[in-house]
Amino acid sequence: MLEAEYCSQAKVTRQYFMMQVLEYIADVRRAVALARGHERTSIGFVPTMGALHTGHASLIRAARQQDDFVVVSIFVNPTQFGPQEDLRNYPRPLERDLAMCREEKVDLVFLPSATEMYGDGSFTQVRVELLSRTLCGAHRPGHFDGVALVVTKLFNIVQPDRAYFGQKDAQQATIIRRMVRDLNQPVDVVVCPTVREADGLAMSSRNAYLSPEQRTQAPVLYRSLQMVSLAIAKGEHRVEQLRLLACVEIQSVKAVNIDYLELVDPETLQPVNQLGRQVLAAGAVRLGAARLIDNLLIDVPD
Amino acid sequence: MLEAEYCSQAKVTRQYFMMQVLEYIADVRRAVALARGHERTSIGFVPTMGALHTGHASLIRAARQQDDFVVVSIFVNPTQFGPQEDLRNYPRPLERDLAMCREEKVDLVFLPSATEMYGDGSFTQVRVELLSRTLCGAHRPGHFDGVALVVTKLFNIVQPDRAYFGQKDAQQATIIRRMVRDLNQPVDVVVCPTVREADGLAMSSRNAYLSPEQRTQAPVLYRSLQMVSLAIAKGEHRVEQLRLLACVEIQSVKAVNIDYLELVDPETLQPVNQLGRQVLAAGAVRLGAARLIDNLLIDVPD
Numbered sequence: 001m002l003e004a005e006y007c008s009q010a011k012v013t014r015q016y017f018m019m020q021v022l023e024y025i026a027d028v029r030r031a032v033a034l035a036r037g038h039e040r041t042s043i044g045f046v047p048t049m050g051a052l053h054t055g056h057a058s059l060i061r062a063a064r065q066q067d068d069f070v071v072v073s074i075f076v077n078p079t080q081f082g083p084q085e086d087l088r089n090y091p092r093p094l095e096r097d098l099a100m101c102r103e104e105k106v107d108l109v110f111l112p113s114a115t116e117m118y119g120d121g122s123f124t125q126v127r128v129e130l131l132s133r134t135l136c137g138a139h140r141p142g143h144f145d146g147v148a149l150v151v152t153k154l155f156n157i158v159q160p161d162r163a164y165f166g167q168k169d170a171q172q173a174t175i176i177r178r179m180v181r182d183l184n185q186p187v188d189v190v191v192c193p194t195v196r197e198a199d200g201l202a203m204s205s206r207n208a209y210l211s212p213e214q215r216t217q218a219p220v221l222y223r224s225l226q227m228v229s230l231a232i233a234k235g236e237h238r239v240e241q242l243r244l245l246a247c248v249e250i251q252s253v254k255a256v257n258i259d260y261l262e263l264v265d266p267e268t269l270q271p272v273n274q275l276g277r278q279v280l281a282a283g284a285v286r287l288g289a290a291r292l293i294d295n296l297l298i299d300v301p302d
Numbered sequence: 303m304l305e306a307e308y309c310s311q312a313k314v315t316r317q318y319f320m321m322q323v324l325e326y327i328a329d330v331r332r333a334v335a336l337a338r339g340h341e342r343t344s345i346g347f348v349p350t351m352g353a354l355h356t357g358h359a360s361l362i363r364a365a366r367q368q369d370d371f372v373v374v375s376i377f378v379n380p381t382q383f384g385p386q387e388d389l390r391n392y393p394r395p396l397e398r399d400l401a402m403c404r405e406e407k408v409d410l411v412f413l414p415s416a417t418e419m420y421g422d423g424s425f426t427q428v429r430v431e432l433l434s435r436t437l438c439g440a441h442r443p444g445h446f447d448g449v450a451l452v453v454t455k456l457f458n459i460v461q462p463d464r465a466y467f468g469q470k471d472a473q474q475a476t477i478i479r480r481m482v483r484d485l486n487q488p489v490d491v492v493v494c495p496t497v498r499e500a501d502g503l504a505m506s507s508r509n510a511y512l513s514p515e516q517r518t519q520a521p522v523l524y525r526s527l528q529m530v531s532l533a534i535a536k537g538e539h540r541v542e543q544l545r546l547l548a549c550v551e552i553q554s555v556k557a558v559n560i561d562y563l564e565l566v567d568p569e570t571l572q573p574v575n576q577l578g579r580q581v582l583a584a585g586a587v588r589l590g591a592a593r594l595i596d597n598l599l600i601d602v603p604d
Contacts, residue, residue, distance in 0.1 A: 128427075129427060156488055184458040
């Protein structure tokens with residue numbers, strides 16, 4: 001399924017002299033070891049599924065700023081898609097992605113095939129219990145197991161000092177932070193702020209699925225989260241009231257269906273009954289062919 | 303539960319000038335990084351639960367021979383014991399273990415507490431499906447999940463180039479080999495031959511549980527496996543016949559109870575109906591307070 005685009009890859013590789021584009025794990029290991037060389041070189045890593053946008057660029061820039069050698073992986077990971085999900089249709093604008101990587105001065109792009117990553121399949125599962133079962137995990141069974149597996153594999157292949165993730169995928173970031181801690185993975189997880197369009201819509205590769213009309217409707221999710229934040233600042237602390245506020249706002253746009261809208265503990269991701277010092281307001285909605293997620297980490301005034 | 307012996311550790315540490323004994327993950331990382339230094343130093347790692355015997359010594363010697371810097375961990379891992387198992391009573395002769403490590407010229411002993419390893423617990427599970435459910439896995443639910451978790455953690459802490467395991471724990475070795483492959487863990491797994499007493503009994507820390515009389519009975523497991531091997535060499539290829547042969551031999555000793563006696567595929571660990579080119583004959587028996595395991599990897603003549 002992923003084979004088609006790799007045919008054009010050898011050609012693409014030749015266009016970029018500064019940046020390595022590698023398909024094989026062994027080559028990546030060698031290149032990273034060489035980069036690390038004799039002295040202490042820090043390796044920054046941005047794992048992606050491609051279809052890169054400004055959000056990804058902000059991660060790459062953060063890595064570029066902190067680390068000596070920046071690795072980006074582009075891999076549409078089949079194990080994190082459910083059978084009814086958009087694995088086949090997920091956008092794969094490889095040449096544009098590589099152009100952006102070159103522009104952002106990425107040192108190495110790891111571009112494996114599914115075969116290179118999984119061979120004859122994986123008997124081994126990595127599962128972050130509790131955190132993987134709520135929010136998106138409840139609506140996408142197995143999704144975060146697939147994420148935990150592929151991120152563990154990528155960490156072991158690239159062996160970065162720091163890895164960069166977006167706050168937009170708050171649950172993913174929380175799960176990976178916990179996994180790194182539980183498994184003692186020798187990597188610092190850096191979570192960077194959500195990058196938004198001018199109207200507030202969180203950058204996402206899946207925004208490409210939106211029709212022009214849907215695109216004008218999509219910011220309602222962020223707007224609803226902002227309303228929650230504002231209400232909390234004004235003293236509304238009743239969780240059910242806050243949820244209702246957000247849901248009513250979202251439902252004002254008929255085309256949008258709510259998967260969930262929750263106020264959860266930022267560490268455990270479990271719904272809260274009363275507000276602590278910080279709360280994560282997180283939602284997922286469906287709009288046409290797109291499933292959109294967003295969240296706000298909100299400080300609660302005493 | 304593990305705290306008692308660590309009180310005497312500072313004292314113990316001072317006795318050995320050549321060998322580092324470290325309790326904290328951060329210290330181990332620092333020591334390994336320092337050892338690796340500016341040039342290519344290879345790190346060999348022997349994870350153990352202590353109660354070291356000649357079998358462990360053979361692993362350490364293999365590491366000593368191949369690697370520049372040898373790390374041994376001693377950690378009685380609670381997550382691989384079932385609630386009814388021998389976690390409390392597992393032998394912990396710490397000073398003798400450290401003496402053996404010193405004798406075998408170990409560079410670093412990692413001696414963590416359960417708190418250092420697990421803190422407030424692990425949400426994350428590492429599970430090697432299929433391979434973990436047969437043989438000992440069927441009799442010790444969760445055991446190999448605990449092994450996979452702790453070995454992954456230890457690999458991430460020590461970051462060895464090679465890790466050494468005994469063929470005596472054939473299922474464990476197979477599971478770890480598969481896990482390393484599935485997760486792309488950057489370590490070579492080296493499996494060393496089973497070391498036996500003069501009468502054939504496989505070396506095991508749990509042999510300490512045997513009374514003198516039981517000790518004379520214990521070699522029956524190995525003897526039964528040898529009978530299988532001999533019968534195969536003589537042309538007996540009927541799996542049920544071979545199993546029966548072994549079971550009858552074991553049952554000749556009344557005090558011994560069979561947990562399982564199987565002929566399995568060495569890669570998948572699934573019972574075979576007919577012999578391939580190689581077969582793993584593996585058994586587990588209970589004798590008094592001890593659960594003993596053993597196995598033979600048998601080449602099948604055409």
